Amino acid sequence: MRSPLVPEMATQEVQLNETLSHLKTESETLKTKLEEERAKLHDVELHQVAEKVDGLGQFVMKTRRTLKGHGNKVLCMDWCKDKRRIVSSSQDGKVIVWDAFTTNKEHAVTMPCTWVMACAYAPSGCAVACGGLDNKCSVYPLSLDKNENLAAKKKSVAMHTNYLSACSFTNSDMQILTSSGDGTCALWDVESGQLLQSFHGHAADVLCLDLAPSETGNTFVSGGCDKKANVWDMRSGQCIQSFETHESDINSVRYYPSGDAFASGSDDATCRLYDLRADREVAIYSKESIIFGVSSVDFSLSGRLLFGGYNDYTINVWDVLKGTRVSILFGHENRVSTLRVSPDGTAFCSGSWDHTLRVWA
Amino acid sequence: MSGSSNLVAMKKVVQQLRFEASINRVKVSQAAADLQQFCMQNAMQDPLLTGVSSSTNPFRPQKVCSFL
Numbered sequence: 001m002r003s004p005l006v007p008e009m010a011t012q013e014v015q016l017n018e019t020l021s022h023l024k025t026e027s028e029t030l031k032t033k034l035e036e037e038r039a040k041l042h043d044v045e046l047h048q049v050a051e052k053v054d055g056l057g058q059f060v061m062k063t064r065r066t067l068k069g070h071g072n073k074v075l076c077m078d079w080c081k082d083k084r085r086i087v088s089s090s091q092d093g094k095v096i097v098w099d100a101f102t103t104n105k106e107h108a109v110t111m112p113c114t115w116v117m118a119c120a121y122a123p124s125g126c127a128v129a130c131g132g133l134d135n136k137c138s139v140y141p142l143s144l145d146k147n148e149n150l151a152a153k154k155k156s157v158a159m160h161t162n163y164l165s166a167c168s169f170t171n172s173d174m175q176i177l178t179s180s181g182d183g184t185c186a187l188w189d190v191e192s193g194q195l196l197q198s199f200h201g202h203a204a205d206v207l208c209l210d211l212a213p214s215e216t217g218n219t220f221v222s223g224g225c226d227k228k229a230n231v232w233d234m235r236s237g238q239c240i241q242s243f244e245t246h247e248s249d250i251n252s253v254r255y256y257p258s259g260d261a262f263a264s265g266s267d268d269a270t271c272r273l274y275d276l277r278a279d280r281e282v283a284i285y286s287k288e289s290i291i292f293g294v295s296s297v298d299f300s301l302s303g304r305l306l307f308g309g310y311n312d313y314t315i316n317v318w319d320v321l322k323g324t325r326v327s328i329l330f331g332h333e334n335r336v337s338t339l340r341v342s343p344d345g346t347a348f349c350s351g352s353w354d355h356t357l358r359v360w361a
Numbered sequence: 362m363s364g365s366s367n368l369v370a371m372k373k374v375v376q377q378l379r380f381e382a383s384i385n386r387v388k389v390s391q392a393a394a395d396l397q398q399f400c401m402q403n404a405m406q407d408p409l410l411t412g413v414s415s416s417t418n419p420f421r422p423q424k425v426c427s428f429l
Contacts, residue, residue, distance in 0.1 A: 016368060023371040030378035041388045049393035053401070060412065064420040084419070101419055201377075242381060258399040260392070278392035279384060302403035303396070304410050321397055346408045347420045361409070361420040 038280045046273070046282045050321035056304070059317060059327040064347065065359040067098050069105055074351035075132070076166075076338045080121045083344045087128045088357055089116035095130045097142065100349065100359050109140055109150045118166045122173040129157070129176055131164035137178050139190055158188045165207045170234075171214055177234075179206040185222050187234060199232050201239040208252045213259045221262045223250030229264050229274065243274050245281045252296045256320075257303045263320075265294030271308050273320065285318040287325060296338050301345030309336030309350050315360075331358055 072092035079086055085106070089095045093114045097107040113134035120129045122139075131137040137158035140150045158164065162181035169176055170187075175196065179185045185199040185206055204225035212219045218234040229250055231241040248267035255262045261275045261282070269290050273283040285306060292312035299306055299320070306318040315336055317327040334353035341348040347361040404410055408418060 016365065020368055020371060023368070023375050027371065027375050027378055030375065030382050034378065034382050037382065037386065041386050043388050044390045044393065046389070046393045046396065049390060050397055053397065056410075061409070238380075239377065240380075241384070256396065256399075257403070258396070260399075261396060275389070275392040275396065277387045277395075278389045279386045280389070282389055282393060300407050300409040302400050302407035302410055304400040304404060304407065321400060341409070344408070345406075346418050348409070359420055361418055
């Protein structure tokens, strides 16, 4: 028996397909237009503009402190605003707070999961956040009493449906931004655990994020396995700019100190610089001899130097303006997995799969 | 119906692209000049760039104190 509705449904289906194909055409046209608009303004390369700038001399940077104590790969680290304390997290489930001047361990927490891929220091210095394979981000207030069990005061803040890849407090201890293997980023209220905003747009795991310097307003950048770096408006949840020039996963993103640009590090063995006002990639930091992925990047205080931690155990230091490598640092005995410059720019710290952290200056 | 959810998804993609296509951009020469200027202005305050001496960098080797 034929249903009398079948002809109508068939017409609806045809209309649907027509609209879908119109939209597809429009999307292709818009993508081409986007490329053309970006290309029109591409009148010069960054390194050409920087030709007249003095080259950088020889750099003497050495390991000044080695922090030993993790029982397995160090996956993440962050500096405290006091410029001397560091929090680090490891595959063995431990989160340790160090005094980097003395190399003493001040606090240690054992997480209920292994692979603690993300950790962050609160702006006040009174708490740390961490998470990983537990799909959560938890906040631990740091007690002055060394005998106190930190785990007892733990607060679960973020809940994702896949691993936590990165976390960062915003300007205060009250909000945390997270990124996850579930393809989303999210903003959470620490006290209530409430989800304040979620950010959808990546087509695969989001691996990293960085907040814009506070003077430049409420945005952040994220990088993912979809090879895209997205810039987001924190209040509306909208993706305001998107960059897709890397050839593989983006493991690390970091804002240039002025907030007008950001750098990325990828499994494609390159670091790249994207200018937000020109809306395009403006530099690639690569060498034929560098074939291993970049896990982590950060700028020196003036933005002139870009430090990259690589899977070939080295740290390469790049002249951001000229695009050349100015130094290569050896010392770690396995992949460098995380790297951050200290808040006052006097040193930077690297963490590695060799179980140690090193402070360089 | 998967047809209409494809439609909703495509509409979002097109909306997002329209938004991205409409933003104001500056020339690379201008953007690059600004990046360079920021570097130059802040160069002297960048300890890793200028190589801060031992007396002011807490991480560089200090004279060692010895117990008497």
